[in-house]
Amino acid sequence: MRFLKRLLPNIYIGLVLFFLYLPIAVLIVFSFNKIPKSFNWGGFSIDNYARLFQGSDGGQLLDALLTTLKIAAIAAVVATVFGVISCLGIAYLRKRFQNLIMNVTYIPNIMPELVLGIAFMLLFSFLNIQKGELTLILAHIAFCVPFAILSISPKMKQVDKSLSEAAMDLGATQWQTIRLVIIPEIMPGILSALMLTFTLSVDDYLISAFNVDSSIQTLPMVIYSQTKLGVNPKLNALTTILFIVIFALLLLSNLSSLKKDSKKAKS
Amino acid sequence: MSQLKARISVMPLHAIVMCLSALLSLVGMFVPMFELYVQYKKQRVYSLFSLLINPRVHVQLRQTSVNLDFQMFGAWIFTISIILSVAALTLALGFQLYSDNKKKKSFGCFSVMILLLARLGMHVVTLSGFISEKMLLDNNLTDKTLYVAQGLFGNVLFVVLFLGIIASLYGALGLKFTMKQLSYPYIIWIVLFTVLPLLLIIFRAFFANNNGTYRFTMDGFKHLVEGRIIDTTFYGFKIHVQMYFSTFLTSLDYALWTTLGCFAIGYPLAYILAERTKRAHKTSSKLLLLFVLPMWMNTMLRTYAWRAFLSETGVFNNFLIAIGAANQPIAFLEPGSTTIDIVIKLVMISDFLPYMILPTYSVLVKLDSNLSQAAADLGANRFQTFSRVIFPLSLPGVISGIQMVFMPSMTFYMIPDIINPSGITVGKQIEMVILGESTKLQQAGNAMSLILLIFVIISMGILRNQDKEAGSGGMTI
Numbered sequence: 001m002r003f004l005k006r007l008l009p010n011i012y013i014g015l016v017l018f019f020l021y022l023p024i025a026v027l028i029v030f031s032f033n034k035i036p037k038s039f040n041w042g043g044f045s046i047d048n049y050a051r052l053f054q055g056s057d058g059g060q061l062l063d064a065l066l067t068t069l070k071i072a073a074i075a076a077v078v079a080t081v082f083g084v085i086s087c088l089g090i091a092y093l094r095k096r097f098q099n100l101i102m103n104v105t106y107i108p109n110i111m112p113e114l115v116l117g118i119a120f121m122l123l124f125s126f127l128n129i130q131k132g133e134l135t136l137i138l139a140h141i142a143f144c145v146p147f148a149i150l151s152i153s154p155k156m157k158q159v160d161k162s163l164s165e166a167a168m169d170l171g172a173t174q175w176q177t178i179r180l181v182i183i184p185e186i187m188p189g190i191l192s193a194l195m196l197t198f199t200l201s202v203d204d205y206l207i208s209a210f211n212v213d214s215s216i217q218t219l220p221m222v223i224y225s226q227t228k229l230g231v232n233p234k235l236n237a238l239t240t241i242l243f244i245v246i247f248a249l250l251l252l253s254n255l256s257s258l259k260k261d262s263k264k265a266k267s
Numbered sequence: 268m269s270q271l272k273a274r275i276s277v278m279p280l281h282a283i284v285m286c287l288s289a290l291l292s293l294v295g296m297f298v299p300m301f302e303l304y305v306q307y308k309k310q311r312v313y314s315l316f317s318l319l320i321n322p323r324v325h326v327q328l329r330q331t332s333v334n335l336d337f338q339m340f341g342a343w344i345f346t347i348s349i350i351l352s353v354a355a356l357t358l359a360l361g362f363q364l365y366s367d368n369k370k371k372k373s374f375g376c377f378s379v380m381i382l383l384l385a386r387l388g389m390h391v392v393t394l395s396g397f398i399s400e401k402m403l404l405d406n407n408l409t410d411k412t413l414y415v416a417q418g419l420f421g422n423v424l425f426v427v428l429f430l431g432i433i434a435s436l437y438g439a440l441g442l443k444f445t446m447k448q449l450s451y452p453y454i455i456w457i458v459l460f461t462v463l464p465l466l467l468i469i470f471r472a473f474f475a476n477n478n479g480t481y482r483f484t485m486d487g488f489k490h491l492v493e494g495r496i497i498d499t500t501f502y503g504f505k506i507h508v509q510m511y512f513s514t515f516l517t518s519l520d521y522a523l524w525t526t527l528g529c530f531a532i533g534y535p536l537a538y539i540l541a542e543r544t545k546r547a548h549k550t551s552s553k554l555l556l557l558f559v560l561p562m563w564m565n566t567m568l569r570t571y572a573w574r575a576f577l578s579e580t581g582v583f584n585n586f587l588i589a590i591g592a593a594n595q596p597i598a599f600l601e602p603g604s605t606t607i608d609i610v611i612k613l614v615m616i617s618d619f620l621p622y623m624i625l626p627t628y629s630v631l632v633k634l635d636s637n638l639s640q641a642a643a644d645l646g647a648n649r650f651q652t653f654s655r656v657i658f659p660l661s662l663p664g665v666i667s668g669i670q671m672v673f674m675p676s677m678t679f680y681m682i683p684d685i686i687n688p689s690g691i692t693v694g695k696q697i698e699m700v701i702l703g704e705s706t707k708l709q710q711a712g713n714a715m716s717l718i719l720l721i722f723v724i725i726s727m728g729i730l731r732n733q734d735k736e737a738g739s740g741g742m743t744i
Binding site for chain 2: 107
C-alpha cells in the first residue's frame with residue numbers, strides 16, 4: 001500500500017508527460033517520412049534532413065526561416081534596449097506615476113494576441129503606413145516591449161538606490177553610474193528579456209498575420225498555410241532541429257548552473 | 268592622449284548620442300539603403316556611394332529592358348551629403364572635446380542640430396528625387412511602376428538622425444540630464460502603441476474609413492444582429508440561434524473546457540512537483556523543465572501531429588485494430604461528430620497545460636511547509652488542510668494560470684481550425700471578415716473586435732477581483 005502511494009505520483013507525472021510529448025514524438029517520427037505532404041507513413045528516409053534547404057520547397061523554408069530570425073533578432077534587441085532605458089527612467093519616477101505606468105504596461109501582456117494584432121493593424125491603417133516589412137517589425141517590437149519591461153523591472157527594483165548614489169558621490173558621472181553600476185546589477189533580467197522576446201517573436205503567428213502583406217512569410221505563417229494542404233516533412237525536420245538545439249542549450253545552461261552549485265557547496 | 272580619453276569618459280549621454288548620430292550620417296552613405304522597384308519587383312539596393320560609382324542601370328524585364336541614368340543627381344547629392352556629414356561630425360566632436368565654455372558648447376550643439384536636420388532633409392530629398400521625369404518618359408513607365416523605397420538601413424538611419432537631432436536640441440537648450448527623463452520616450456510609446464490602438468478599436472467599430480475620411484456608421488453592429496439564424500446542435504440539444512452567437516458559443520465552450528481541463532490536470536501535477544522540490548531540492552526543479560520544454564515546439568505543428576495521430580489511417584487507429592479493440596478505423600475527426608469536439612478540447616488542453624502548471628507551481632513551491640504542519644497540529648485532517656489552507660493560498664497562481672489559458676484559448680483559433688478546417692470559431696471569423704475585401708464585412712469585423720475587447724476586459728476584471736479577494740483571504744489565515 002505504501003509502495004503504491006509512493007508510486008502513484010510518478011505514474012501521474014509519467015502519464016502527463018506522455019500526453020505532452022506524444023505529438024512531439026509523432027512530429028519527429030514524421031520528419032523521417034518518405035512521402036511529402038501526407039500523414040500516411042511512406043517509409044523511412046533521412047532525405048528531409050540531408051536536402052533540407054534544397055529544391056523549391058526547401059528554398060521557401062530557408063527564406064521563411066531567415067525572415068523569422070531576422071525579425072525576431074531586431075525585435076528582441078530593440079525591445080530589450082528600449083526596455084532597459086525605460087526601466088531606468090521608470091525607477092526614478094514618483095511612486096504614483098510609476099504604478100500607473102506599470103499598470104498600463106500590463107495591458108498588452110494580458111490582451112490576447114488576436115486583439116493586439118487587430119489593434120496594431122488599425123493603428124497602422126490610421127497612420128497610413130502600408131503593410132509590409134516595416135509594419136511587421138514595428139508590430140513585433142510593440143508586442144515585445146511590455147514583456148521586456150516586465151522581466152527587467154523586478155531586477156531594477158532590487159537595485160539598491162544608495163549604490164548609485166554612492167557611485168555618484170565618488171565622482172562617477174550619471175552615464176558611468178548606469179554603465180558600471182546599474183547595468184551589471186540588472187544583467188540577468190536583461191538576458192531573460194532578450195530570450196523571452198526572441199522566442200515570443202519567433203513563435204508568433206497572430207500578430208504577424210494581421211500586419212503583413214503577401215510579400216513576406218514568416219515560419220509560423222508557412223506552417224499554418226501548410227497545415228491546410230498537408231505539411232511538408234521538411235518542416236518537421238526543421239522544427240526537430242530547432243527543438244534539439246533549444247534542448248541542448250537548456251541542458252548546457254543547466255549543467256553549468258549545477259556545476260556552479262556544486263562549487264559553491266564545496267567552498 | 269590620456270586627456271582625450273578622460274574627456275570622452277565624462278562626455279554626457281546626449282553628446283555621445285549626437286556624435287554617434289553624426290558618425291552614422293557619414294557611414295550611412297556607404298550602406299545600401301534604397302531599394303529600386305521596377306514594376307513591383309525589387310531590382311537593386313543602393314547606397315549613395317554605389318550610385319556614384321555605378322550611375323547607369325540596365326534592368327532586363329520579361330518583355331522590355333529599362334535604362335536608368337542617375338548620373339548628375341547622384342554626384343551632387345553625394346557631395347552635399349558628405350559635406351553635411353563631415354561638418355556635423357567635426358563640430359560634434361570638436362566642441363565636445365576641445366571646449367570648456369558652456370555657451371560655446373551649446374552653440375556647437377545648435378549648429379550640429381542644423382546640420383543633422385539638413386542631412387535628414389537630404390535623405391528624404393534623395394528618396395523622392397531618385398526618379399526623374401525623363402527616366403519615366405524614356406522607359407514608358409509611371410511613377411507607380413518605377414519607384415524607390417527605403418530599405419531597412421534607411422529606416423535605421425532615419426531613426427538615428429532623429430535621435431541625434433533630439434540629443435543636440437537637448438544640448439543646445441542646456442538641459443540637465445536626470446534619470447527620470449529616460450522614461451519619457453516610454454510614456455510616448457505607451458500612448459502610441461497601447462492606448463491609441465485600443466481606443467482605435469472602439470473608434471473603428473463605429474466609424475468607417477472612407478478614403479481617409481471617417482464617417483459614423485452602425486453598419487457593423489447591424490450586420491452582426493441581422494446575421495442569419497441557423498440550427499445547430501449544442502451538447503445534443505437542437506438550438507436555433509443567430510449565426511455569430513453560435514460561433515461565440517462554440518469558442519466559449521472550447522475555452523471553458525480547456526481552462527477546466529488544464530486546471531484539473533495541471534493543479535495536481537504542480538502540487539506533486541512542488542512537494543518534490545521542497546523535499547529534495549535539486550533534481551525536481553529540473554523535472555519542471557520537462558513540462559516547459561514543449562512550449563518551444565511550434566503549437567500548430569504539434570496540433571497537426573495530433574491530427575496525423577488520430578486520423579483514419581493514423582497510428583492510433585492502426586494500434587486499435589492491431590490489439591483487436593476495433594474492427595475498422597474509427598473516424599475521430601469526422602466533422603460535426605462529438606469525437607472531434609472532444610479531440611479539439613484535448614489538443615487544446617495539451618497545448619495550454621504548461622501555462623497552467625508554471626504559475627501554479629511557482630506559488631505552491633513558495634508555501635511554507637510549516638503551514639500544513641500547523642494546520643495538522645490544530646486538528647485539521649488532510650482534506651481540511653488542503654481545502655482550507657493550501658488551496659486558498661495557491662489561488663493567486665491558479666488565477667494567473669487561468670488568465671494565461673482562458674482568453675488565449677478562446678482567441679487562438681489555429682488549433683480548432685487545424686483539427687477541423689470546416690469549423691468556425693470567433694478568432695477565425697474575425698480574421699476572415701477583417702482581412703477580407705468587403706467593406707461592410709470589415710466593419711462587422713471591427714464591431715466584433717470591440718465586443719471581444721469588452722469581453723476580455725470584463726473577464727480580466729472578474730479575475731483580478733478574485734485575485735484581490737484571494738490575496739486578502741490568504742492574509743487572514
